[in-house]
Amino acid sequence: MTADTDPADDQGAVDLLEPAEGVPPLVTDRAALADAAAALASGHGPVAVDAERASGYRYSARAYLVQLRREGAGSFLVDPIACDGDLAVLGEALRGVEWVLHAASQDLACLAEVGMRPDTLFDTELAGRLVGYPRVGLGPLTEHLLGVRLQKGHGAADWSRRPLPADWLTYAALDVELLIQLRDAVAADLERQGKTAWAEQEFEAVRLAPPPPPRAEPWRRTSGLHKVRRPAALAVVRELWESRDELAAVRDIAPGRLLPDAAIVDAALREPARRDELVAMPVFRGRAQRRLADRWWSAIERARALPRSRWPASAMAPDGPPPAHRWGDKDPAAAARLAAARAALAGLSERTGTPVENLVTPDLVRRLCWAPPEAPDAATTAATLRELGARPWQAELAAPLLAEALLAQPPEPPESSASSAPSGTAAQES
Template sequence: MRSTDPAGDAGGVRDPTPDTSTGTSDTPVRSAGSPADAGDDRQTVSFVTADTDPAPSGPPDPQADPDVVDLLEPADGVPPLVTDRTALSDAAAALGSGHGPVAVDAERASGYRYSARAYLVQLRREGAGTFLVDPIACGGDLGELGEALRGVEWVLHAASQDLACLAEVGMRPDSLFDTELAGRLVGYPRVGLGPLTEHLLGVRLQKGHGAADWSRRPLPADWLTYAALDVELLVELRDRVAADLDRQGKTAWAEQEFEAVRLAPPPPPRAEPWRRTSGVHKVRRPAALAVVRELWESRDELAAARDVAPGRLLPDAAIVDAALREPARRDELIAMPVFRGRAQRRLADRWWSAIERARALPRPRWPASAPAPDGPPPAHRWGDKDPAAAARLAAARAALAGLSERTGTPVENLVTPDVVRRLCWAPPPETPDAETTAATLTGLGARPWQAELTAPLLAEALLARPEEKDAQGSAG
C-alpha cells in the first residue's frame, strides 16, 4: 500500500511502498506524445532540501513538468485476479522461477474494517511478471507464495505498514529492501511512492484508490490497474535509491534498518487504548473519563464483532461530546448530534448502557486524570523539573541537528527522539564517554550504526550544564 508522505515538501522526517539491473525489458505505457526514453538520462540526487527545490515557493507542479510522464497501464496489461488454489500454485511456480528481487505490496481496508488484514496482495518479479492475488478467495493462506520466494529479496514501500498483514496470510520475507525507509536515509525531500517515482524515474503513477475499501467485491477494474502499477516500477526504484545509498556510504545503515523492520515484533498492546480517542484532552474529570472509556470499549467490542472500523459505528467526537454534556436520560442522549441519526438510534440502548455502567463505578475505579507515565515527562517541562537534564537535551538536539545537516539524513532517522529523551533524562555517568554512551543507546534500541555515529556527539552533550543566572539578575 502506498504510504502517505507526512513530511510533505519540507523533508522526509518520521515520528517512530523489473530485474535488478538499471532497466527492464518491459516498456511502460506512457501518455501520448511522451518520449519513450524520457527517464533514461535522468540523474539521481543524493540530497535535496527546500533551498534547492526548483520551485522554493511551493511544490513543483508535475503537470507542468515536461520530463514527467504518466504511467497509465502496466506494460503487460492488468493480470487476471488470482482467486483459487490452482491459480495460486501457478503464480507461486512462476514467481519462484523468476530472477532478481520481487516487488510486493498489500492493500487493506483501513477506515472501513476493524481488522488490518490484506484484501489484495500484488507481486512482480523479472521473468515472471505481475500477479494480483485475492487472499480472501484463496482461503486466507498464501504460504505457497512465501515458500516460493524463500531467499529472495522483497522490495516494499513503507514495509512496516504491510509486513504484519502479509505474515497473517503466511508470507514472511527472508530479506527486505524498503524504498521509503531508504529514501529517508538518503534525505529525499518527499518519500511517498508517487513523489519518489516522479523524482527518480520521471514517471507519474495513477492516483486515487489508496484509501479505498479494498474489502469490496468485486474489485473495480480501475482499482486493479492502480494496484498493479504500485509494483510495476518498484524494483527499478529500489535500484535508483540503492545507488544513492551507496554513493553516500549509507548502504550498511540501510541494511541494519531493513533487518530491524523485518524482525520487529508486534507492538505490545496499549495499557489504556481508549485514551487515544480524538479530543479526549477536553475531558478533565475522572468521572467523565469513565464515560469515554466505557463508550470506547463498547464500541470496540462491537466493531471487532462486525469487522467494521470503530469510527464508522460511532465517531470519536460523539464519544467526547457525550462525556462532556452528561445527558441525564436516554432521551437526552439520542437528542444530541450524531446520536439522533437513524443508525445511532438503533444502537442507543448500547451506548446508554455504557454510560450507565460508567456512572455506577465507584470512585476508586474511575480512570486517572492523566495516563501513567511511561518514560520521561514532556520535554517542555524539563526546565522546571530537572534543569540539568534540560541542558543535556538541548545540547543533544543541537548536536544531532548539525549531524543531520552534514549527513543529509533526518534527525529522527539518526536516532529516535524517544531514545534521546531517555538518554538525557537519566543521570549520566560522571565522565560519559563514547563507548559507554554507545552501549546505553544500543540498550535503548538504537541500531549499531546509529550508536556508532551519534555516541561521540551525545557523550559530549551529556556534559552540558544549565546556564548560571548572574548574581544581579538573581537578586533582582
C-alpha cells in the same frame, strides 16, 4: 535539497496509466495461486510486493489484495480472501529472495497473517529517508528518480469491497510495476553516499521487529479527549470506547464508523440524564445510532455506577521521561543535556543529509538525556544507545556527539541587581 536529484527533473515526468503487460487477472483460487507461486519461483532477481488493506473501513488490518512482480515472471494480483486467507505457497516460493516493499512496516504484519514472511528486505521509503529525499512517498520518488508519474486516487479505498473495480486493479498493479527499478535507483544513491550498511541494518530491524505491545489505556487516544477533565466524565469515555471497540471487532468495522470519537466526547461532556436525552443529541439521533442506543446508554450507566476508586486518573501514568517542555522546571541539568543533544544531532543531520529522527529517534534521545550513564564517554554512550534500541550504525555515528552533549550544564542563574550593586548604592536605593 540533499538528495542526488533535482525537483526540476519532475517537470518532464511521463504518466503511466497502464502496466506494460496489461493488468493481470485476479488470482482467486488455489489452482491459480499454485501457478502464480511456480511462476514467481522461476523468475529472477528481487520481488516487488505490496498489500492493500481497508483502513478506515474495517477493524482488522488484514490484507484484501496482495500484488507481486518479479523479472521473468511478471505481475500478479492475489485475492487473499478468495484464497481462504492462506498465501503460504507464495512465501515458500520466494524463500531466499529479496522482497522490495515501500513503507514495509505498514504491510509486513498483514502479509505475515496470510503466511508471507521475507528472508531479506529492501524498503524504498526507508531508504529514501536515509538518502535525504524531501518527499519519500511512492509517487514522488518514482517521479524524481524514474521520471514516471503513477496513477493516484485509490490508496485509501475500501479494499474489502467485492468485486474490486477494474480501475482499482490497474492502480494496484502499477504500485509494483516500477518498484524494482526504483529500488535500484535508491540503492545507487545509498551507495554513493556511503549509507548502504546503514540501510541494511535498518531493513533488518524492520523485518525482525516484533508486534507493538498493546497500549495500557487505548481509549485515551480518543480524539478530543483533552476537553474532558473530570474523572467521572473520563469513565464515560472509557466505557463508550470499550463498548464500541468490542462491537467493532465483532463486526469487523472501523470503530469510527460505528460511533465517531466526537460523539463519545460530546456524551461525556453533556451528561445526558436519560436515554431519550442521549438519542436527541447530534449523531446519536441518526437512524444507525438509534438502533444502538441501548448499547451506548448501558455503557454510560455502567460508568456512572462505578465507585470513585475505579474512575480513571486524570492523566495516564507516564511511560518514560516527562514531556520535554517541563524539563526546565523539573531538572534543569537534563534540559541542558537535551538542548545540547538536539543541537548536535541537528548538525549531524545537516552534514549527512539524513533526517534527525532517522539518525536517532527522539524518544531514545529523551530517555538518554533524562537518565544518562554515570560515565558518559563515547563507548558507554554507544552501549546505552544500543540498549535503548539504536542500531549499531546509529550508535557509532551519534555516540561521540551525544557523549559530549551529556556533559552540558544549565546556565548559571543571573545575579540579582541588589546583590551585584555596590553596597552603598544598594543602601541608597533602599
